Amino acid sequence: MLHVFTGESPLMSIDTDTAARVAKLARIKVEEDALPALAQEFNTILGFIEQLNEVDVDGVEPMTSVTPMRLKRREDVVTDGGQQDKVLFNAPDAREGFFAVPKVVE
Amino acid sequence: MSDLNTLGLAEARDKLRNGNVTSVELTEACLTAIEGAGALNAFVHNTPELAIEQAKAADLRIKAGDAPDMCGLPLGIKDLFCTKGVPSQAASGILNGFVPGYESTVTQNLFDAGAVMLGKLNMDEFAMGSSNETSVYGNAVSPWRRGNEETALTPGGSSGGSASAVAADLCLAATGTDTGGSIRQPAAFVGITGIKPTYGRCSRWGVVAFASSLDQAGPMTKNVRDAAIMLETMCSHDPKDSTSADLAVPNFEAMLTGDIRGKKIGIPKEYQMDGMPAEIDALWAEGREMLKVAGAEIVDISLPHTKYALPAYYVIAPAEASSNLARYDGVRYGQRATLAQGDGITEMYEKTRAEGFGHEVQRRVMVGTYVLSAGFYDAYYNRARRVRALIKKDFEDVFAQGVDAILTPATPSAAFGLGEMTDADPVKMYLNDVFTVTVNLAGLPGIAVPAGLDSQGLPLGLQLIGRPWEEGDLLNAAYALEQAAGFVAKPQKWW
Numbered sequence: 001m002l003h004v005f006t007g008e009s010p011l012m013s014i015d016t017d018t019a020a021r022v023a024k025l026a027r028i029k030v031e032e033d034a035l036p037a038l039a040q041e042f043n044t045i046l047g048f049i050e051q052l053n054e055v056d057v058d059g060v061e062p063m064t065s066v067t068p069m070r071l072k073r074r075e076d077v078v079t080d081g082g083q084q085d086k087v088l089f090n091a092p093d094a095r096e097g098f099f100a101v102p103k104v105v106e
Numbered sequence: 107m108s109d110l111n112t113l114g115l116a117e118a119r120d121k122l123r124n125g126n127v128t129s130v131e132l133t134e135a136c137l138t139a140i141e142g143a144g145a146l147n148a149f150v151h152n153t154p155e156l157a158i159e160q161a162k163a164a165d166l167r168i169k170a171g172d173a174p175d176m177c178g179l180p181l182g183i184k185d186l187f188c189t190k191g192v193p194s195q196a197a198s199g200i201l202n203g204f205v206p207g208y209e210s211t212v213t214q215n216l217f218d219a220g221a222v223m224l225g226k227l228n229m230d231e232f233a234m235g236s237s238n239e240t241s242v243y244g245n246a247v248s249p250w251r252r253g254n255e256e257t258a259l260t261p262g263g264s265s266g267g268s269a270s271a272v273a274a275d276l277c278l279a280a281t282g283t284d285t286g287g288s289i290r291q292p293a294a295f296v297g298i299t300g301i302k303p304t305y306g307r308c309s310r311w312g313v314v315a316f317a318s319s320l321d322q323a324g325p326m327t328k329n330v331r332d333a334a335i336m337l338e339t340m341c342s343h344d345p346k347d348s349t350s351a352d353l354a355v356p357n358f359e360a361m362l363t364g365d366i367r368g369k370k371i372g373i374p375k376e377y378q379m380d381g382m383p384a385e386i387d388a389l390w391a392e393g394r395e396m397l398k399v400a401g402a403e404i405v406d407i408s409l410p411h412t413k414y415a416l417p418a419y420y421v422i423a424p425a426e427a428s429s430n431l432a433r434y435d436g437v438r439y440g441q442r443a444t445l446a447q448g449d450g451i452t453e454m455y456e457k458t459r460a461e462g463f464g465h466e467v468q469r470r471v472m473v474g475t476y477v478l479s480a481g482f483y484d485a486y487y488n489r490a491r492r493v494r495a496l497i498k499k500d501f502e503d504v505f506a507q508g509v510d511a512i513l514t515p516a517t518p519s520a521a522f523g524l525g526e527m528t529d530a531d532p533v534k535m536y537l538n539d540v541f542t543v544t545v546n547l548a549g550l551p552g553i554a555v556p557a558g559l560d561s562q563g564l565p566l567g568l569q570l571i572g573r574p575w576e577e578g579d580l581l582n583a584a585y586a587l588e589q590a591a592g593f594v595a596k597p598q599k600w601w
Contacts, residue, residue, distance in 0.1 A: 014476075026428060026475040027435075028468050029456035038472070041532060045473055048533045049417045049486065055493050062491035063498065066305040066319055066549035067574065071348055086207045090439035099437050102451050 014042045110135035112275045115179050115332040116359075122168050122178050129161040129168070129178030132278070133222050136180045139276045140224060145601040148261075148271040150185060150243045151193045151226040160222040167220050175359075176339045177220030182271045182280035185226045186233055187213050187323075188312040192223075196314040197241040198231045200462025201440040210312025211344045212281065212323045219339045224277050228267025231464045232431065233288055233316045236538035237527065238266025240466040245524050248296055249274035249597035252562040256600075259521045259564070262292030262538075268326045269296040273597060279327040279336055283313060285320045286419055287542025290554035293326055294516035294567025297556040297595060299333045299588070300326045301581070304574045305549035306351035307337075309344035317426035318349075320419075320546040330555065330585045334358035337577065353575060361578035366586045367401030369579075372509040376412035377541060379518060385560045386515045393513055393557055393568045396590035397583070407509060409500040414493050415544040416536060421477050421490035422547075427467075428474025434462060469532065498548040505573050511583045514541050516554040516567035541569060551577045553584045556593040565595065 014022075019039040023030040030038060084097055093100040110132050113121070121127040137154050157180060164178035188194045188206035195201035209217070217223070228246040230238050237260040238246040246266040248259040250273070261270040265282035269292035272280050282289040284302035293300030301324045308323040315321065325336035338358045344350040373394060378387075398404050436442035436458030443457035463471065477486035504512070518540055527535050545552035551574070554567040568587065572580030 019472075022472050022476045022479070024456075025479060026468075026472045027432075027452070027455040027459055028463065028472065029453075029460035030468075038469075041469060042473065042476065044531045044533055045420060045469075046476075048536075049421055049477075049490075051417045052414060052421070052486075052489050052493055055411065055414055055489075055496065057489060057492035057496070060492040060495050062488050063495040064491070066349070067351065069306075069349075069351075072345070072352075087438075089207055090204050092436060092440070092442035101437055102445065102449060102454050104451050 014039045014046065111139040111277070113278060114328040115176070115278050115335050118179055118278055119175055119335070123173060129164040129222060130158065132178065133157050133161040133180045133224070136224050136277050139274070143274055143276050143601050146247045146249060146270045146274055146276070147244055148228055148246050148267040148274065148276060149182065149225045150197070150228045150267065153192055153223055153225045156192070157222050157224050160217070164220040164222060174219040174339070175335050176216060178222065179278050180222040180224050181216065182225060182227045182268060182277040183213060183223050184265055184268050184281050184283060185229050186283050186314045187281060188314065189213055189223065189226065192226065194226065194314070195242070196232050197229045197243055198462065198467065199242045199441060199464070200434045200459070203441065204439050206312070208312060211309035211342065211346060212313065212340050215339055215342055221339070227271055227280055230264035230266065231467050232314065232427070233264040233283055233285055234427070234466050234470055235263040236287070236291060236535055237522070237524065238263040239524060240464050242464065246270045247524065248521055249601065250296060250521065250564055251597070251600065252564060257523045260295065260524050262295035262521060264288040265292045265326060269293060269298065272296070272298050272326050272328060274601070279325055279332055281323060281340070282326045283321060283323045284546065285316050285423060286546050287539040289324045289326060290542045290552055290569055291517050291538055293554040294556070295521040295565065297565030297593065298326060298328060299330050299553065299555055299584070300324065301333045301337060301553040301577070302545065302551060303337060303341065303577050304351070304551045306349050307341045307577065309342060309347040309350045311344055311346040315430040317423040318430060319426060320423060330581060330588045331359060331362060333553070334362055334581045351575070356578050358578050358581050361582050362585045363582060364586050364589055366397065366583050369402045369510045369583065370508050371397050371402045371404050371583070372407035372504050372512040373404060374407050374409045374412065374512060374514060376409050377514045379540065382515070382518055386518065386566060389558050389566050389568065390513070390515050393587060393591070396587060397513065400586045400590055405509065407504045407512070409504065409544070411493065411496045411500050412544060415497055415547055416540055418490040418493040418497065419539070419543045419547060420473070420536060421486050422494060424470040424474030425478050425487050426474070428471045428478060431467070431471050434459065494547050497544055501548045501550060510573065511580055512571040514569045514571065516541060516569040520560045520562070520564040520566055545571055550574055551580050553580055555584050555587050555591070557587070557591040558593065559595055
């Protein structure tokens with residue numbers, strides 16, 4: 001039977017400080033006044049995810065590959081390269097053969 | 107002939123081979139249809155010159171007797187596929203102006219076979235959405251309407267542009283991609299066929315990544331035979347995708363006998379959902395009956411962890427997305443935000459990603475960041491991966507009992523109106539994928555087949571789920587269902 005839990009989680013609640021911390025970790029600028037609504041959305045989604053706690057996962061290994069297969073190996077040699085122009089072609093700012101970014105070290 | 111765009115792949119292939127029509131004629135008919143269908147907002151980057159050039163080359167190949175199945179057939183390509191020299195931006199602002207210098211393996215396979223690209227198709231941003239409402243290009247619109255109403259309906263998502271274009275006969279078929287249902291849900295919403303093959307069948311190389319352990323490409327077509335033809339061309343072993351399967355690709359079309367006598371079709375009791383419209387339930391029962399009449403044995407089965415598939419998906423997919431989308435940093439490609447005096451590299455990242463990503467993408471990246479962050483990794487991400495293992499085992503258990511395929515509804519409702527879900531919380535939108543998402547988590551092949559109309563005249567679809575790597579058998583079961591259902595309805599042209 002599929003039922004849906006869409007309420008806020010009783011177990012945990014994300015406050016605006018946590019929302020701000022997550023935004024920072026994700027490197028997405030979120031304005032101060034947008035944080036409460038964002039925290040509320042996180043709570044709705046995490047409340048939904050909370051159902052996973054009902055499942056008995058004792059002794060179950062986390063799934064790591066969809067189809068068990070041995071990854072192919074190859075010689076550790078250069079197979080590609082010499083395409084500086086192509087690599088830089090889509091860069092918003094490229095100079096003298098490099099990607100350009102704002103100053104990182106003073 | 108002015109209605110060449112209404113042909114399917116198999117019909118058009120046969121006409122091309124018989125010399126009844128040329129690829130240039132087919133292509134021109136589609137280009138004309140596209141020009142007149144701006145209201146659907148399905149095609150977002152048109153490539154008419156390239157299409158005509160490819161069509162001329164295909165006509166030469168056909169004349170020379172070197173004509174693979176897809177040769178000369180005009181297609182639409184979802185914007186998620188990187189196409190060399192043609193804008194490919196996953197319907198995102200952050201990839202504004204991005205022009206790949208390489209071709210995705212799937213589109214390369216299609217072009218090597220002589221297929222023609224008409225242009226790129228609308229979709230949800232980074233394939234995150236179920237209604238094509240998160241696209242930077244604006245909504246794609248379904249060619250279908252409820253009775254005489256003028257309400258604009260969703261073609262579904264994320265492959266909404268593909269669904270709309272195929273249903274409206276703007277192309278003969280289209281590519282789609284499916285991470286949680288993004289081929290099957292839109293196919294069901296517009297009354298076409300869509301198959302997601304087994305994970306590993308189609309190379310992911312050159313397809314903009316959303317959730318790498320779930321993403322698979324597949325065809326969206328006017329019928330099951332066309333799906334078999336196009337899927338075969340799309341599939342290949344590709345050393346450039348480490349999860350690509352090193353398996354021979356069968357001739358799927360040759361497996362369409364329509365004979366499913368003695369096949370065991372499972373009906374999972376957990377897909378009986380509270381509040382599901384009676385019409386969906388009735389359609390499911392009809393589907394059961396049709397397969398039974400065709401000689402299949404219908405058995406009740408249980409997939410006990412079904413209800414945990416969506417919550418597991420909404421941990422795993424955002425987690426993988428947050429990792430995959432970390433590459434959009436305003437340095438290597440796409441759009442960089444305008445910076446203020448004194449802004450450093452962190453401000454550049456933060457402003458670029460705030461400006462470039464839409465709301466739903468930002469939300470999922472942040473949810474993914476949260477479930478992967480220190481202290482929550484085990485509680486959320488690892489627990490979801492354990493539940494995923496159980497969901498996969500549910501399927502393995504029923505296949506071990508001899509079940510050949512599983513029949514379910516494709517979607518919990520018919521298409522809804524654009525904007526109708528705007529005020530709902532995000533979880534309500536996520537429910538669209540309730541019947542399809544299990545298949546991605548388990549890596550199985552799944553196909554949506556149109557099977558009927560609801561009381562408002564909108565298409566409804568059924569889904570068949572197959573054993574891993576047995577797309578041929580799955581397509582054959584779908585073919586039997588298609589023949590029994592006899593779905594022929596088309597949207598009335600209003601655009």
